[in-house]
Each structure stands twice: as C-alpha cells, then as structure tokens.
Amino acid sequence: MHPAPSVIVFTTLSGLGFGLLFWLGLGMPASEGWVAAVFFAIAFALSVGGLLASTFHLGHPERAVKAFSQWRSSWLSREGICAVAALSVMGLYAALVVLFGVRLSVLGWLGAALSAGTVFTTSMIYAQLRTVPRWNTALTPALFLALSLGGGALLAGQVSLAPWFLTAAAALQVAWWVRGDKALLQSGTDMASATGLGEIGTVRAFEPPHTGNNYLLREFVHVVGRKHAVKLRAIALSLGYMVPVLVLVLPFSHLMALLAVIAHVAGVAASRWLFFAEAEHVVGLYYGKR
Amino acid sequence: MTDLPEATQRKMGLVIDLDTCVGCHACVVSCKGWNTENYGAPLSDQDPYGADPSGTFLNRVHSYEVQPESGAAQLVHFPKSCLHCEDAPCVTVCPTGASYKRVEDGIVLVNESDCIGCGLCAWACPYGAREMDAAEGVMKKCTLCVDRIYNENLPEVDRVPACVRTCPAGARHFGDLGDPQSDVSRLVEARGGMDLMPEQGTKPVNKYLPPRPKDRTEPVGPGEIDILAPLLKPVAEEPRGFVGWLDKMLEKI
Ligand code: SF4
Ligand code: SF4
Numbered sequence: 001m002h003p004a005p006s007v008i009v010f011t012t013l014s015g016l017g018f019g020l021l022f023w024l025g026l027g028m029p030a031s032e033g034w035v036a037a038v039f040f041a042i043a044f045a046l047s048v049g050g051l052l053a054s055t056f057h058l059g060h061p062e063r064a065v066k067a068f069s070q071w072r073s074s075w076l077s078r079e080g081i082c083a084v085a086a087l088s089v090m091g092l093y094a095a096l097v098v099l100f101g102v103r104l105s106v107l108g109w110l111g112a113a114l115s116a117g118t119v120f121t122t123s124m125i126y127a128q129l130r131t132v133p134r135w136n137t138a139l140t141p142a143l144f145l146a147l148s149l150g151g152g153a154l155l156a157g158q159v160s161l162a163p164w165f166l167t168a169a170a171a172l173q174v175a176w177w178v179r180g181d182k183a184l185l186q187s188g189t190d191m192a193s194a195t196g197l198g199e200i201g202t203v204r205a206f207e208p209p210h211t212g213n214n215y216l217l218r219e220f221v222h223v224v225g226r227k228h229a230v231k232l233r234a235i236a237l238s239l240g241y242m243v244p245v246l247v248l249v250l251p252f253s254h255l256m257a258l259l260a261v262i263a264h265v266a267g268v269a270a271s272r273w274l275f276f277a278e279a280e281h282v283v284g285l286y287y288g289k290r
Numbered sequence: 291m292t293d294l295p296e297a298t299q300r301k302m303g304l305v306i307d308l309d310t311c312v313g314c315h316a317c318v319v320s321c322k323g324w325n326t327e328n329y330g331a332p333l334s335d336q337d338p339y340g341a342d343p344s345g346t347f348l349n350r351v352h353s354y355e356v357q358p359e360s361g362a363a364q365l366v367h368f369p370k371s372c373l374h375c376e377d378a379p380c381v382t383v384c385p386t387g388a389s390y391k392r393v394e395d396g397i398v399l400v401n402e403s404d405c406i407g408c409g410l411c412a413w414a415c416p417y418g419a420r421e422m423d424a425a426e427g428v429m430k431k432c433t434l435c436v437d438r439i440y441n442e443n444l445p446e447v448d449r450v451p452a453c454v455r456t457c458p459a460g461a462r463h464f465g466d467l468g469d470p471q472s473d474v475s476r477l478v479e480a481r482g483g484m485d486l487m488p489e490q491g492t493k494p495v496n497k498y499l500p501p502r503p504k505d506r507t508e509p510v511g512p513g514e515i516d517i518l519a520p521l522l523k524p525v526a527e528e529p530r531g532f533v534g535w536l537d538k539m540l541e542k543i
Contacts, residue, residue, distance in 0.1 A: 001413075059407015059427025066404055067385035073293050076410055077385035130379065130490055131416045188489045189416070191354075196484045196498055197308075197366055201358035206365060209318070209350035212343045215421040219412065282487070283418035286352055286370065 001132065002219050003276035006056040011122065012269045014050025014083075015144060017043050018115040019152020021090050025112030028158055032101055040094040042155065044087070047115075051083055075128055079121035086114035119148040126275075133183035134279045143172040147240075147271075151264055154244055159252065163245045166264075170241035173271065177233060184280045184290065194285040205288025220281035221289045229278060232270050240267020294381055298396035301468030302434055303374050303495035304454065305477055309502050311461040313353055313367030317453035321349040321371070321432075324452035329437045330402045334425035346423045348372070348432045349453055366501055369462070371453070372419035372432035373486065373494035374398050380411035380420060380431075388429070396468070396495060397436055402428045416490045439464075467495050 020043040023029075031039060055061045068084070070077040090111035096102045123144035126135040150165030191205075192198020240263070247260035284290045325348055326333040335345035349371035357363045374391075378398050381389045388404035389411050391397070400411075407427040412420040420431045435451035438444060448455060454462040465474035474497075477483070483497035529537045 057409070059409075059422060060405065063386070063404065063406045066387070067406055067408070070385050070387050073382040074385045074410075076383065076408065080385065125383075125410070128383070129414055131414060189487055193487050193489060194416075195354055195366075195368060196486055196500060197354060197356050199500065200364065200503075201356045204355045204357070205352065206355040207353040209315075209352050209370075210344075210347075214344050215346065215412075215424070216418045219409065219422075220418070281413070282416045282490070286418055 001276045001279040001281055002222050003273050004057050006053050008269060008272045008276065010050045010054035011144075011275075012050070012265065012272050013046045013053070015119055015122070015148040015268070016151045016155065016265065017046025017048070017050060018083075018086065018118050019148035019150070020155045021047060021086065021115040021152070022112045022149060023152050023156035023158060025090060025093065025108040025110075025115060027103065027105065027108055028156060028161075030103065032097065036094070037098045039156070040090075040098065044091070044094075047083075047087065047118075075121055075124040079118060079125060082114055082118040082121045086111060086118050089114055116145065116149070119144055130187075131282050132279045133187035133189070133282070134180040135275075136183070136187075137176075137179060139172060139176045139179060143169065143176050146172050147268060151268065154248070154261060154264055157257070159248055163248045166241050166245050166248075170237065170245075173237065173241070180278070184282075187282070189282045189285065191285050191288065191290075194282065205286075208287055216283055217287065217289075221284045221287060222277050223289065224274070224277045229274060232274050236267045236271035236274065238267070239263045240271055243267070294376075294378060294391055295393045298376075298391070298393055298468070300395045300466045301374075301376070301495045302395040302397060302439070302465070303467045303474075303497070304371070304434075304451070305463040305465070305467070305474045305483060305497050305499060306369055307461040307463070307481075307499040308366050308368060309461075309481075309499060310459045311351075311367040311369060312459045313351055314458065315351050316456050316458055317369055317462060318347060318349050318351055320452040320456035322347055324435060324438070325430075325433070329433055330400075331423055331426040331428055331430070333430060334423055336424050344424075346421045346430050348419075348421070348430060362504070364501065364504055369453075370417060370419070370486075371496075372398060372415075372434075373417060373492070373496035374432075374434060376493035376495060377491060379414040379416075379490075379492060383410045383414045385410070397434045398431070399433055399436065400429050400431060402426075405429050416487050416492065417494075434464075467497065 024039055024043060055064055067077055067080050071081055089107060093107045093111050096104060120141055123141040127140035130136050146165060146169035150162060150169045153162035153165050191203045195203050197203045243263040244260040247256045280290055322333055333346040337343050349369060352368040352370060354366045354368055355363050356366055374396055378391055381391050381398060386404045386406055388401045390399060405428040407422060409422055411429055412422060420429050423430050439449050441449060450464045454464045463474050463477060465472045467474055469475060478497045481499040483499050485494050486498060
C-alpha cells in the first residue's frame with residue numbers, strides 16, 4: 001500500500017493523543033490547574049491534529065460530515081463518531097477539571113473508554129480488510145491499542161505502567177511482523193485464484209493493461225526492498241520500544257523523558273510507515289507484482 | 291445505508307469468455323467513451339499527451355501467459371471490471387452511504403455527490419475495480435451502463451453495456467445471472483463459468499468462462515503418421531514445363 005504521509009501522521013499522532021486522553025480520563029495523573037491544562041492541551045493537540053491530517057487525503061473534505069452516517073456497517077464511520085464523542089466528553093471533563101477544579105470521575109471513565117474505542121475503531125478499518133492479508137488479523141487492533149496505551153502512559157508520566165505496556169506492544173509488534181510475512185501466502189489468494197487460470201498451468205503476467213501508471217498501481221502496489229525493511233524494523237523496535245523502556249527504568253530526569261518521547265514517536269512513525277509500505281494488497285497479483 | 295440488501299430481485303452482470311477474447315481493448319475504449327460523457331463525473335486523464343500519462347478507466351484488459359505442465363504456453367487476454375459482487379465489501383466499508391447495491395438489479399453504484407473520496411472502498415475491493423478520479427476526487431466504477439440498459443431513447447439492440455455492444459469477438463455477454471433459465475446462466479452452466487478469487491468471499495455476480503484447451507502440435511515419433519504431412523508437402527519438388535526449361539537453360543549458362 002502507498003504509505004501516504006497524511007495517514008502515517010494521523011495514525012501516529014492521534015494514537016498517542018487518544019492514549020494520553022485515556023490515562024487522563026482515568027485520573028492518572030490526577031493533576032489540577034496549569035499542570036492539568038498542559039496535559040490536556042498536549043492530548044488534544046495530538047488527537048485533533050492527527051484527525052485533521054487524516055482529512056488531507058480526502059477528495060472532498062467539505063462533505064466529511066456525511067461520514068458519520070453509516071455506523072451500522074462501516075468502521076470508518078464508527079471511528080469518526082467515536083472520535084468526536086471522545087473529544088467532546090474529554091473536552092467537558094478537562095474544562096471542569098481545569099477551570100472549576102471539579103473532577104467528575106464517571107465522565108472521565110466514559111471519556112477514557114471512548115478514547116480507547118477510537119483507537120480500536122481506527123485499527124479495525126485496517127484489520128477488517130481481507131484484501132490486505134497482512135492487516136487482516138486480531139493482532140492489528142491488539143498492537144494499535146497496546147501502542148496507544150503505552151505511548152499515552154509514557155506521555156502521562158506513568159513510570160510504573162508504561163514499561164509494561166510498551167514491552168507488551170513490542171512483543172505484539174514482533175508477532176505481527178512474523179505473522180505478516182507469511183500472511184499473503186497463507187491467505188490462499190494468488191495469481192491462480194485471481195485469474196482462475198491455475199487449473200491450466202502456471203500463470204505469469206504477460207502484458208499489463210496500460211503502459212503508463214494508474215491509480216491502482218500508485219495506491220496499492222508498493223514494493224519495499226527486503227534489506228530496507230529489516231533496517232527500518234530494527235529502527236522502529238529500538239527507538240519506539242527499547243529506548244523508552246530503558247529510560248523509564250533509569251532514574252527520572254525531564255530531559256531523558258523528553259528524549260524517550262521523541263524516540264517513541266519516531267519509532268512508531270517508522271513502524272507505521274512499514275505498516276503501509278509492506279502491506280500487500282491482493283490487486284497487485286493481477287499485475288504480477290507480488 | 292451501506293448495509294447490503296438481503297437479496298436482490300435480479301442479478302444483472304457480465305459473462306466474459308476468456309476463450310474468445312482477442313485482447314483488442316475495444317471494450318476499454320467504448321467504456322471510457324460512454325462513461326466519460328454520461329453518468330456522473332467524466333473519466334479524466336492526467337498528462338495524456340505527455341511523458342507520464344495516466345487516467346481513470348472502469349474496465350482494463352490484462353494479458354497472461356499460462357504454462358501447462360507440458361506443451362506450449364497459452365496466452366489469455368483478461369478483461370476486468372466491477373463484478374457487482376453479492377457480498378460487496380466495497381459497499382459495507384463506505385462511511386458516507388455513497389456506495390450502494392441496488393435491490394432491483396444488484397448493480398453496485400456510487401452516488402458521487404455523497405462521496406468524500408476517502409478511497410476505502412477501493413482498498414476493500416480485491417479486484418481493483420474502483421479507481422479514484424484524480425480530477426474530481428470521487429470514486430469511479432463500472433455502472434453496468436445503468437444509463438443504457440434501461441434507456442428507452444436507445445434502439446433496443448443498444449440497451450446493453452457499451453463493452454458488450456462493442457466487443458467484435460462476442461466475448462462479452464450481459465444478462466440476469468439470478469435467473470437459471472437466462473442465456474447467460476445457461477452459458478455459465480455449459481462452459482463451467484468461474485468466480486475470481488472465490489476465497490475472498492465476495493460472491494461475484496460476473497462470471498468468467500475458462501479458455502478451452504488449445505490444439506496441440508505433438509512431435510511425430512518414428513513409424514507414426516503425421517496426418518498433416520500430405521498438406522504440408524512442397525507442391526512442386528522439380529520445376530517442370532517452361533519454368534523447368536528456363537531453369538535448365540540458366541544452369542547451363
Ligand atoms: S468487484 Fe470490487 S467494486 Fe465491484 S462489487 Fe465487487 S468488491 Fe465492489
Ligand atoms: S471513496 Fe466515496 S464511495 Fe468510496 S468509501 Fe469513500 S465515500 Fe464511500
């Protein structure tokens with residue numbers, strides 16, 4: 001799949017933002033006044049910024065409000081509703097905490113659940129697609145949630161919880177990669193089933209339908225060099241997971257914490273780039289590109 | 291709502307004969323021609339006369355080489371457009387309700403004024419049947435020429451999809467695949483029509499007729515008679531008559 005920068009920025013930042021909102025909703029940390037204001041501001045900037053970035057790849061962003069209508073069947077619609085609900089509830093919660101010093105725990109819990117729900121619905125947009133075998137697994141929502149809650153805990157300064165979540169996320173990440181590398185083969189979709197010509201013999205793409213480029217090739221057929229991918233995986237794993245965990249178990253300092261956050265964001269962005277760039281859409285089979 | 295209908299009254303669709311398709315791309319051209327001028331936004335081209343041309347098409351013809359275990363390879367031309375799936379994943383993922391499947395005839399359409407151009411439906415389609423138009427920012431796909439097949443302003447013979455009407459090889463057939471007595475259903479039955487990527491669970495309405503086995507030119511072993519041999523024999527081994535005389539004369543010079 002084409003690794004569109006807008007989508008990578010969106011899933012990375014909003015995942016982190018909603019993860020932070022989750023912990024803030026649970027009252028961890030239960031800060032007040034200015035400190036609380038800064039925490040909420042960071043969380044809203046990340047989540048709203050991410051959501052805005054995601055509208056950049058729409059052909060008609062001015063009609064985006066229509067996307068709230070199909071929650072019965074569409075995960076994308078559910079994501080939109082969940083995100084707006086989470087931001088509204090957490091906005092009210094934050095206003096009460098910051099302006100009036102009133103903490104309505106129930107409201108916070110609801111906001112936390114909606115924030116986690118937003119991350120889950122985002123992940124299901126990808127996990128539901130049978131056409132991308134690498135994404136089509138329960139490991140996808142598990143990884144997205146673990147990453148979001150781990151990154152959120154890191155931002156929220158949950159020094160004791162964050163390493164656990166990040167370690168779990170790292171394990172899920174590795175499991176996801178290992179499974180993903182076999183996913184297309186195990187999906188049973190290949191050139192033989194795509195063309196129905198497998199009965200006769202081995203199928204080879206002889207001539208593409210067009211000599212130039214097209215939407216399908218640009219959007220769905222992205223081939224990453226194997227060496228490249230291994231390097232990026234190493235970067236994602238060390239920056240995104242290992243560095244933050246190491247920093248968290250060392251004695252606390254603000255500079256180191258900042259470093260951990262920056263490393264984490266860079267690592268997650270690398271992992272998300274791979275998430276898209278390595279994903280093989282089955283339509284590539286028609287072009288003999290798998 | 292982008293929920294799929296429980297059942298459709300008819301299942302209009304195409305039957306594509308991979309045995310007769312000659313790969314001339316006439317269906318591609320007629321499709322682009324009809325659909326750029328009629329239903330919905332035109333099918334735009336980018337840099338059409340430049341170095342890197344690309345454009346929106348609703349129908350494209352691939353060509354495959356199939357190599358059997360023994361014998362010669364076979365070249366198969368392979369037209370591909372929306373298969374108007376019964377369990378269309380492109381419809382259920384749509385967040386706006388722009389994509390829908392019609393109850394009356396099973397045709398899968400996009401209401402372009404509702405489409406936000408998110409592209410998710412194209413991600414969900416295993417066949418590459420949907421293309422985002424780069425100029426309009428909305429999703430384009432085969433409409434089964436919904437503006438032809440019921441169009442009483444056209445002579446009856448033209449009330450079929452443009453690709454079917456134009457195919458010079460007669461490789462494309464149109465009809466109700468939900469009616470077991472229809473011509474198309476009987477054709478599918480007789481020729482062992484197949485689904486593409488059945489494991490994707492989309493239940494395509496369009497069917498493909500597999501190519502028939504091709505004639506083989508087996509090498510002739512010793513003692514066997516090649517039935518084609520008499521026909522392939524040189525007609526005159528020794529020049530006779532005037533040509534023979536001329537030949538001899540020329541030799542002597
Ligand atoms: S072929 Fe693709 S676009 Fe057409 S109905 Fe099936 S899934 Fe949808
Ligand atoms: S591109 Fe348009 S039709 Fe396709 S899923 Fe998005 S809104 Fe629906």
